[in-house]
Amino acid sequence: MAEQPALSLDGATKDYGHGRGVFDEQLDVDQGSVVGFLGANGAGKTVTMRMLMGFIRPDRGAACIAGLDCFRDRAAVQTRVGYLPGEVSCPTDMTGIAFLNFMTALRADGAHVAHGRRAVEARMGELIDRFDLDPSARIGRMSKGTRQKVAIVAAFMGSPDVLLLDEPTSGLDPLMQERFVELVREERARGATVFLSSHMFPEVERTCDRVAFLKAGHIVGVEDMAAVRAARARTFLITFADAAEAGRYRAAHPEATVPAAEGTGREIVTSHDVAANMSLTVRVSGTVSGFVKDLAEYRVADLASREQSLEDMFLHLYGDRETGGGGTNGMTGALTGKEDAR
Amino acid sequence: MIAALYARGAKTSLIPTVIIAAVLAMYTTLITALYDPDASAALDAMMKTMPGLFDAFGMGDDTTTLMGFLLNYLYGFLYVLFPLVLILLLVHRLVIRPIDRGSMAYLLASPHRRGAVVGTLAAVMLTMLAALMVFLTVLEFGTAAVLFPDEQLGIGLLRVNAGLSALWLCMAGLSLLSACAFRDAAPALWAGGGFVIVEFVAQMVAQAGDRFKDIRYATFLTLFDRYGLADGDGTAIWQAVALAVVGVASLAAAMTAFVRRDLEV
Numbered sequence: 094m095a096e097q098p099a100l101s102l103d104g105a106t107k108d109y110g111h112g113r114g115v116f117d118e119q120l121d122v123d124q125g126s127v128v129g130f131l132g133a134n135g136a137g138k139t140v141t142m143r144m145l146m147g148f149i150r151p152d153r154g155a156a157c158i159a160g161l162d163c164f165r166d167r168a169a170v171q172t173r174v175g176y177l178p179g180e181v182s183c184p185t186d187m188t189g190i191a192f193l194n195f196m197t198a199l200r201a202d203g204a205h206v207a208h209g210r211r212a213v214e215a216r217m218g219e220l221i222d223r224f225d226l227d228p229s230a231r232i233g234r235m236s237k238g239t240r241q242k243v244a245i246v247a248a249f250m251g252s253p254d255v256l257l258l259d260e261p262t263s264g265l266d267p268l269m270q271e272r273f274v275e276l277v278r279e280e281r282a283r284g285a286t287v288f289l290s291s292h293m294f295p296e297v298e299r300t301c302d303r304v305a306f307l308k309a310g311h312i313v314g315v316e317d318m319a320a321v322r323a324a325r326a327r328t329f330l331i332t333f334a335d336a337a338e339a340g341r342y343r344a345a346h347p348e349a350t351v352p353a354a355e356g357t358g359r360e361i362v363t364s365h366d367v368a369a370n371m372s373l374t375v376r377v378s379g380t381v382s383g384f385v386k387d388l389a390e391y392r393v394a395d396l397a398s399r400e401q402s403l404e405d406m407f408l409h410l411y412g413d414r415e416t417g418g419g420g421t422n423g424m425t426g427a428l429t430g431k432e433d434a435r
Numbered sequence: 436m437i438a439a440l441y442a443r444g445a446k447t448s449l450i451p452t453v454i455i456a457a458v459l460a461m462y463t464t465l466i467t468a469l470y471d472p473d474a475s476a477a478l479d480a481m482m483k484t485m486p487g488l489f490d491a492f493g494m495g496d497d498t499t500t501l502m503g504f505l506l507n508y509l510y511g512f513l514y515v516l517f518p519l520v521l522i523l524l525l526v527h528r529l530v531i532r533p534i535d536r537g538s539m540a541y542l543l544a545s546p547h548r549r550g551a552v553v554g555t556l557a558a559v560m561l562t563m564l565a566a567l568m569v570f571l572t573v574l575e576f577g578t579a580a581v582l583f584p585d586e587q588l589g590i591g592l593l594r595v596n597a598g599l600s601a602l603w604l605c606m607a608g609l610s611l612l613s614a615c616a617f618r619d620a621a622p623a624l625w626a627g628g629g630f631v632i633v634e635f636v637a638q639m640v641a642q643a644g645d646r647f648k649d650i651r652y653a654t655f656l657t658l659f660d661r662y663g664l665a666d667g668d669g670t671a672i673w674q675a676v677a678l679a680v681v682g683v684a685s686l687a688a689a690m691t692a693f694v695r696r697d698l699e700v
Contacts, residue, residue, distance in 0.1 A: 149697035182537030198439035
């Protein structure tokens with residue numbers, strides 16, 4: 094309980110004017126945990142990462158890693174940190190392997206080498222193999238995904254205590270994303286603390302124990318992943334065998350017509366592009382087994398799951414309350430209701 | 436000093452340095468070879484036809500000795516402008532472009548103090564300038580020894596080159612300060628580089644005729660008094676020391692700016 098958090102934001106604020114920046118961020122990340130930082134583009138994820146890396150100084154408050162101020166003590170902080178920038182910008186004139194060797198040498202030159210150089214090089218080789226990376230090409234000629242792999246290897250090869258990963262799977266194909274997820278799980282098992290930003294819930298869902306929601310520069314909530322997973326709504330596009338069957342479904346669920354009655358856990362959100370009235374879009378909160386059992390009574394031609402947009406997820410979890418004093422005190426609205434239902 | 440970064444910076448800087456060194460080597464040997472004590476009358480005659488133009492480029496002075504000839508044709512324009520181009524190229528490659536493109540993030544993410552990072556990059560630039568100076572000095576003495584064994588360049592030229600080094604240091608300091616102080620790439624390059632170019636143009640105008648000669652007090656380039664240095668004049672030496680002090684102070688200010696600023700990389 095008294096253990097110092099591996100990473101903390103204590104009222105960290107960086108105001109760029111016109112509502113841009115991050116405001117009064119409060120967050121503690123325990124050692125050995127994997128926390129996702131979820132927000133839309135421009136919500137302030139990268140600004141937060143830069144504060145944690147000591148690249149920018151908060152206007153107010155502080156960002157700390159292992160109890161050290163990230164701006165003031167950045168050289169000491171960075172001995173413990175592996176960083177994957179949001180915009181991968183490795184020097185384009187170097188080959189991948191030259192860049193990785195350069196980064197190894199740069200760390201070895203430092204005051205503190207957490208792991209011996211040989212260990213770093215061995216780990217580099219493992220990671221290169223794991224991601225099927227050919228590091229011999231010049232970085233300037235690599236595809237976006239390949240550059241991302243180079244950046245991932247650079248971030249992980251030092252086996253750091255803390256990993257700061259800004260949109261880590263951007264540009265990776267699904268197979269490589271899966272390997273990345275495995276890697277993060279292994280790092281957690283090793284005891285590393287991982288702070289991972291993303292604008293895609295599934296990426297965070299697969300890797301993280303907790304998730305902090307960021308909206309317009311404010312942390313609006315920090316939740317356990319299991320609770321979010323249980324509470325979040327899923328949207329399904331059902332295509333019935335014919336229009337009559339779709340009509341029968343609709344008639345059987347009058348309570349689900351938009352706007353959904355409070356607490357029914359199901360909404361029929363019919364989009365305009367449905368083919369010949371055969372399709373319905375249905376949003377289901379909480380567990381889906383009841384929905385599936387019920388659906389089995391109908392002649393269904395196709396069933397597709399759609400990802401909920403972040404905006405919808407925020408609305409679903411927190412209602413339309415103002416983002417100002419977000420805080421970390423748990424979800425309201427849908428989630429609370431859902432937990433009661435369980 | 437970070438050895439790995441120094442090696443990488445030196446590699447990045449080598450090509451522009453070699454190109455500028457090659458251009459200046461060409462001019463140095465060409466101009467030395469053009470010196471002909473007997474033909475100076477003809478050159479003087481040409482100068483008299485376009486006095487303003489030669490003066491503007493700092494080439495309107497006594498050319499009856501090899502020393503005077505070199506000071507006139509190399510040190511007023513070529514040995515100032517080309518090194519400035521090199522300084523701007525190096526500052527761009529080492530500092531401005533990595534910040535602009537974001538690759539500076541990797542240097543900042545390494546466990547080194549920012550002062551060590553920018554100090555190493557400054558050391559790379561100063562090494563290149565020092566190498567260029569040594570190369571040109573050796574070339575001047577070598578060419579003169581081969582072509583005009585009777586002419587003495589001696590300690591006077593070494594004093595001039597030491598003063599020129601102070602001028603280069605000053606230009607490098609101002610350019611690095613601008614690179615470290617400004618957030619966007621264009622002002623980072625052109626606030627410092629543009630300032631030196633404006634000062635350079637002011638010096639050309641001041642040299643062009645008596646009407647504008649007072650402008651020389653408005654440009655720091657005047658502090659580099661090549662004829663005074665050649666003669667061992669005390670004021671000229673103090674002026675060169677002042678240039679070096681401004682250079683060192685600008686470098687220190689550049690490092691401080693780099694350490695304190697926000698780097699959005």
